[in-house]
Amino acid sequence: MSEEDGRMVEADVCQDDGNRGEVEGVVQEEEGDEEEKVSSEDGFGKTPRRVLQRCDSLDIEAPGPTSNHAHASEKGLAWPVVLQLAFQSIGIVYGDIGTSPLYVYGSALSKGIRHEDDVLGVLSLILYTITLIPLLKYVFIVLRATDNGNGGTFALYSLICRYARVGFIPSQQAEDQKVSNFKLEVPSDRLRLACWLKSKLEKSPSAKLSLLFATMLGTSMVIGDGVLTPCISVLSAVGGIKEATSAVTEDVVVWTSVAILVCLFMFQRFGTDKVGYTFAPIICVWFILIASIGLYNFLTHDPTIFKALNPIYIVEYFRRNRKEAWISLGGIVLSITGTEALFADVGHFTVRSIQISMCSLVYPALVLSYAGQASFLRRHSNLASNAFFKSIPGPLYWPMFVVAVLAAIIASQAMISGTFSIIQQSLSLGCFPRVKIVHTSAKYAGQVYIPEINYLLMLACVAVTLGFRTTEKIGNAYGIAVVFVMSLTSALLVIIMIMIWKVDLILVIAYVVVVGSIELLYLSSVLYKFYQGGYLPLAFAVVLMTVMYVWNDVYRRKYHYELNHKLSPDQLREIAARANANSHRIPGLAIFYSKLVQGIPPIFGHYMANVAALHSVLVFVSIKSLPISKVPWEERFLFRRVHPRELNVFRCVVRYGYTDTRNEEEPFERLLVDRLKEYVAEDENWKEGDANEVDRIEKARRDWVVHLVGESEVVAGKGSGIGKRVMVDYLYAFLKRNLRQSEKTFDIPHERMLKVGMTYQL
Template identity: 30%
Template sequence: MAVTSTTNNHAHGHNGHGNVGLFGLIIGAIGVVFGDIGTSPLYTLKEAFTPHYGLIANHDTVLGILSLIFWALMIVVTAKYVSIIMRADNEGEGGIMALMALAQRTLPKGSKSAYAVGILGIFGASLFFGDGVITPAITTLSAIEGLEVAAPQLHSYIVPLTLLVLVALFASQRFGTEKVGRVFGPITVLWFASLAAIGLLNIGHAPEVLKAFNPVWAVNFFMDHGWHGIFILGAVVLAVTGGEALYADMGHFGARPIRYAWYFFVLPSLMLNYLGQGALLLQYPEAAKNPFYLGVPEWALYPMIVLATMAAVIASQAVITGAYSVARQAMQLGYIPRMLIKHTSKETIGQIYIPGINWTLMIAVISLVLMFRTSTALASAYGVSVSGTMLIDTMLLALVARTMWPKARRWVLPLCVLFAIVEIAFLIANGIKFLDGAWFPVVLGILVFTVLRTWRRGRELLHAEIRKEGIQLDTFLPGLMLAPPVRVPGTAIFLTAQTGVVPHALLHNLKHNKVLHERNVFLTVETLNVPYAPKEKRLKIDSIGGEDFYRVLIKFGFMETPDVPLALMRSCDKGGIHFDPMETTYFASRETVIASRHRGMPVWRDKLFAVMHRNAAPATGFFRIPGNRLVELGAQIEI
C-alpha cells in the first residue's frame, strides 16, 4: 500500500514554539534531552576502576582518566554534537534517520551511493535501538545500587526493585508523558544542581584535581600504560553516552535552547561532579568501588538515591519516547511494518505511544537486567552501540558538509577526521569487551538491521510483482468505458502504491460486485524525505479518463502521522471533487505473501517478510480510514 501522514499543526524546530520563551525551552530541554548523559556520573568513574581494567586509583591515573573524560566531552559532545552537527538539521528535525534523509537528498536518486548511505543510516538506527535497550537497565540499576552503600544488607533487593521500577515505567507509557513531562525539567535541574554541589564539596578537599583540565594528563596516561591504555576508553565512552539524544531531540526544542543548556549548566555540573569524584579518590583510593555515592554526605544519601532513581526514570523515559519517534520515522520511510500509533496529547503532535515498540523494549530491558544483574556487568555491554552510532553520524555529517556546506566544509571536514579517530578508538576499546557482554548490542543491532532491510527489500519485491502482473490504467479505462458496468452513487477511493497500474481492489470489485461508482479515485500516499510536507504540496488531484476518474496523491513528511480522510476533507472541492465522508467508500487490497525459492531474497528472508506483512497494521488503520467506510479485498502474491 502506501506510507504515512499527519496534520501539519506543529510547532517544531527553531520556528515556532508558541508562547514558550527561551528559558522555558531550556528547562524543558534539560528535562528531556540530557537525561541519558546526566546519569553517566553514576557509573563512569566506578567502571574505570573495576578489576577489568587493572588500574590503581593513584594520583596520575585519576588525573589522567578525568582529563580523558573532560576532553571526550569537549570533542564528541561539545564540538561535534552541540556546535556542529546541529547545523545539519532536516527542516528543524535531527537524529540519525533525519541526517540519513538529508544526506540522501544530496545524491542522485537510486544511485549506489544513495543506497550505501541508506544502509549506513539504517545500521546506525539499529545500533541506536540497542542503546535504547541498555540505557533504562544500566541507569536504573546504577541508581538503586546506592542502597548497597547506605545499607549493604539490602543487596538482594536491588534487582527486584529495579524490575519493579522498570515495569511501572513501561506500563505507564500508555497514559502519555504530558503530565509527567511538566515535572521532568525541575527534577532534572535539581539533579544537575545536586551533582554540581556534591562535586564542589569534594573538590574543596583536594583542589589538585583541577589540573585534569590540562590535556597533558591524558597524554601521560597513555604514555604510562602503553598501547593497551586505549582499553580504558571503554569506560570513558560511558561519559558521552546520550550525545546522539541531543541531536535526535533537536526538533522538540530547537538548537539554541539545547546549546545554552549544555554550555552554561549541564557541562559545568557534570564536570564538577566528575572532578569531585576524582578528588575523593585522591584522598581515599578505596572509594573506587562506588565514588559517586561515597562522595555524598551521609545525611543526603537516601534523598540522593531517590533523586538518582527519578533521574534514571527520566533518562529512560527520554530514550523510550526517542524509540517511538525513530520507529515512526522508520515506518514513514518504509523500513519497518506499520504499527498501531496512539496519540497521547491533543496539543502536542509529537507525543505518541506505540504499544508494539513499548512492550518489545520492556521485554528486552527486563531480560538484560536478569542476565547481567549489576551495572558493572552491564557497562561491559554498553558502549559498542553508542560508539557505532556516533561514528556513522560522523560519516553522514562529512557527506552533508562536503556537498551542502561549501564554506564551512574547509574546517568541518578536518574536524570530522578527528571525530572519526576518537570514535574508532572508542569502538576498538569496546570491541575488546565483546565476550564480556558487548556481544549483546551487536547481535541486537544486527537482528534489527536484518528486520529493517528485509521489510524494505520485501516491499520492493512485492510492488515489483504487483506492477508486473498489473494492467496499465491508460489502456484499461478506455476499454472499460466501451462496455460500462452498472453505476452506483457515491465516491469509491482505491488505495494503491502503484500510480500507473489498476488497483487489485478495483479489479476484484468489478469481478465480484460488477458495479462501478459514480466517482472513482486512485489514491496514493507518498512519504517525503523531509519532516513535514509543505501545505501547498500536500495534495495533488488529476482528472484521468473523463470526469469520473481521478488520480490523487497525498504527501506526508517522515515525522507526520497520517490522516487520509482529514487531508481529503481539507481539500474540499479542490480539483473538482467534494469528498463527503458519508458518501465515500474506501477499497483496499490485502495481499497474502507467499515465499518462493530462487526469486528475490533467500527463502528465509521471504518467510520473515511474509510473517511481518501478515502481522503489520493494515494501511487503512494506519491512515486513519474509518472501518465502517472500508472494503478490503484479498490477493495472493508470490515473491
C-alpha cells in the same frame, strides 16, 4: 510519472563546464531562452502543468513560506520563549548524560587505581571527551544538520535523499519539490566536489544500499540504547542503597530495579505530554546537586585536580598502563551516553534552546561532578568502584539517593520515548513493519506510544537486568551502542558537509582527523569487550536490522512489481467504456487505496475483472512519505484527473513527512472529499462544468462511500534462489501475519470496507 507515460523532469546536475545545470522541476532547453509549457500524461492523459522557466546553476529555489510545525524556524521566537524551551529541554534531553557520573569512574577504573596520577589521566580523558563530542561535535556542528528542525539518524538520511536521488522507491514527483519545506539549493560551478560526490552516490547502487544500511544500523543501535539505558541507570541508582546498609544484597538491588522498570513501562501508556515541565525541575535539582557536591569535593580533597586540563596526563596514563588504559576507554565513553538525544530530540525544541541549556547548566555541572569525584579519589584511591555515592557528604546522602533514583527513571523515560519516535520515523519510510501508533499529545507531534514495542522493551530490560546484574557488565554492552551511533552520525555528517553545506575540504579533513579518530579509538576499545557483554547491542542490531531489511526489501519489490504491471491509460479507458456500455456505474464514491504513486495499480484490473462495475466517482489514493520531517497541511493532498473527464476518476497522492501525525478529530474520508471538491472547483480548464461536477461528487458521497483496500500477497517467483524464497515466503510472511492490518491506518469504517486480494510473484 513513469518514463513511458511522461518523464519527470529531474535535475540538479553539475556539468563539466560548471556553468550550466538543471534544478529539479525546472527545464533547461538545449537552445533558446523561450519558456516551455510542459504537458505530461501522469499515466492517464495529457494534463497541463505549470510553465517551467529556464534557470542556470546560480539560481536558488525559493524556500517558500516557513512550515507550520513547531519550532521549525527560530528567527521569529522571542527570547522568553527560547529560554522556556531551554528549561523544558533539561527534563527531556539530558537525563541520560546527566546520570553518567553514577557509573563512569566505576567502569573506567574497575581494576583499581595503580598510580596516583591515573586519576588525573582518566579525568583529563573525560573532560576532553565531553568537550569534543557532546559540546563541539553535537551542540555546535551536528545540530546544524536538522531536517526542518528535526534530528536523528533518519533526519540525516532524509536530508541526503532530498539533495541526491539515493532512495530505492521511484516515487519522486516534480510537484514534491514545490512543498515549502524542501528548501533545495543548487550547487554552484565553484563546488565541483559536491557535484562529484552527488553523482557518485546517485550512480552507485552499492552506495545507496550502504546509506540505507547505515541508517538502519544507527536506528537499531539507538533502539538498543532504549533497552540498556533503563537497565544501567536504574541499577546504578538503586545500587547506592548498599552504601547505607550492608543488609541489602545484590539480589535485593536487582529485583528492586526490575520492579521499578516494570512500573516505568506500565506508565508509558499515559503519555509524556507534560514531561518537560514535570521532569525539568527534578533534573535541574540533580544537576545543581552534583555540581555542588563536585565543587565541595574539589575544594575539600584536592584543589590541584585542575592539572588534568593538561593533556600530558593522558599521554602518561597510556604510557604507564598501555593495554589497560586502552581498555578503560570503554568505561570513559559512558560519560557521553545519551549525547545522541541532543540531536534526536531537537525537533521538540530549537537548536538555540539546546545550546543554551547545555552551555549554561549541563556542561558546567558535569565538569564539576567529574572533577569532584576525581578529587575524592586522589585521597581515597580504594573506593573507585563506587566513587559517586562514596563522595557524597553524609547529611546529603539520602536526599541524593532519592534524586538519583528519580533522575535515573527520567533518563530511562527519555530513551524509551525516543525509541518510539525513531520507530515511527522508520515505519513512515517503509523500513519497519506496521505497528499501532498512539499519539499521546495534541501539543507535541513527536510524542507517541507504541504498545507492542513498549512490552518488548520491557521484557528485554528485565531480561538484561536479571542476566547481567551489574553495571560493569551492562556498561560493556552500552558502550558499543553509544559509539556505533556516534560513528555512523559522523559518517553521514561528512557527506552532508561536502554535498550540502559545501564546506572547505581542509575543514572536512580536520573534522575527520580530530573527531573521527577519537570515535574510532573508543570503538576499538568497546569492541574489545565483545565477549564481556558487548555482543548484546550487536545481537539486538542483528535482529532489528533483519526485520527492517526484510520488510524494506519486500516493500520495494512489491512497489516495483506494481510499477511494472500498472494499468495503461488505454486499459483504464477500456474498462470504463465496458462499465458505461453495460450501465454498470454504481451510485456512490469509491476510494481505492494503493502504494503506487505513478499510475493505476494492477490490483484494480483484478477487481474489475471480477466485479465489472464502476462507481460513479472513483478516487485512487496513494499514501506517500516524503524525505522531509513535515508536509504543511495545506500542501498534503495532490490531485490529478484521469482523462477523459467523463470518467469521473481521479488520482490522489497524500503526502506525509516522517514525523507527521494524523488529526484524530478530522476523519481522513471527509478531508479527502473536501480537498477533491476544492481541486475540481479551482480547475481553470473547465470552469463552466465545475459547479456541476462538485455537486456530482457531493451527491456520490451522500449516496455511499466504499473503501477498497488492496491487499496483495507476495510469493517468490519461479526459479528464485533459496535466499529470496526464505526472505519472501517465510520471513516476510511471518511478519505480515503477526502485524496490524492496513485499514486501521486511516479510520476506515469496517462496514464500508472491501478488501481486494491479489498474489504477486516477485
